Amino acid sequence: MDTCACALELLGMLVYVGAWLCTLTTTILPQWLTMSTALLPVESYELGLWETCVVQDVGGMECRAYDSLLGLSTDLKLARILMCTSLAVGMLGILVAIPGLYLVNSCVDHGGYRTKRTLTITGGALGMISGVLCLIPVSYMAHLAVIHFFDDKVPDVVPRWEFGDALFCGWAGGFLLIVAGLLLITSCSCSQVEPQPVLQRRYQVMSADASFRKRTEYV
Secondary structure (H helix, E strand, O other): OOOHHHHHHHHHHHHHHHHHHHHHHHHHOOOOOEEEEOOOEEEEEEEEOOOEEEEEOOOOOOEEOOOOOOOOHHHHHHHHHHHHHHHHHHHHHHHHHHOOOOOOOOOOOOOOOHHHHHHHHHHHHHHHHHHHHHHHHHHHHHHHHHHHHHHOOOOOOOOOOEOOHHHHHHHHHHHHHHHHHHHHHHHHHHOOOOOOOHHHHHHHHHHHHHHHHHHHHHH
């Protein structure tokens, strides 16, 4: 395998792991949406998938988990499901892609190059799917925030939810997951010729030598 394909594999795996950790951080963070009011400027509110928090300017922060799963809105339920699915698919993709790396000595006796290539492509495809699953709830929550923010029916004095840090972290994680999947798939397309095993090459050399000797003796 050439150096370019190997470098793409390593870069893809590093981006893959970093993007998955970024997606995990997005799922845990409570700063999906933030809101501050002019009536109470010393406090701001944060909305996450698992809890809501009240942040004070003096440095205090109090968070409370949601009381009931059935009492959650459909938007939060959908975001929870998609983010957890994205994490599961991403972890599966990492576990599948690692044995397919050429620096990892595995799957040599079970198809060799073709098996590793299949594992790498599968891991890359799962990474792209994980990225899309992450981008859907993040973009949807941002879309709802924009709609409510520019709603003319709501008076200007009413506070509105705005983008939190978790949304930007989620966009970065989803985009990097897709990039990591593309890098892994590209690394497989860079090396199309299957390397022959040492014993097979040695057998071909011996066969060619024996054939040459027979021709020489015949002449």
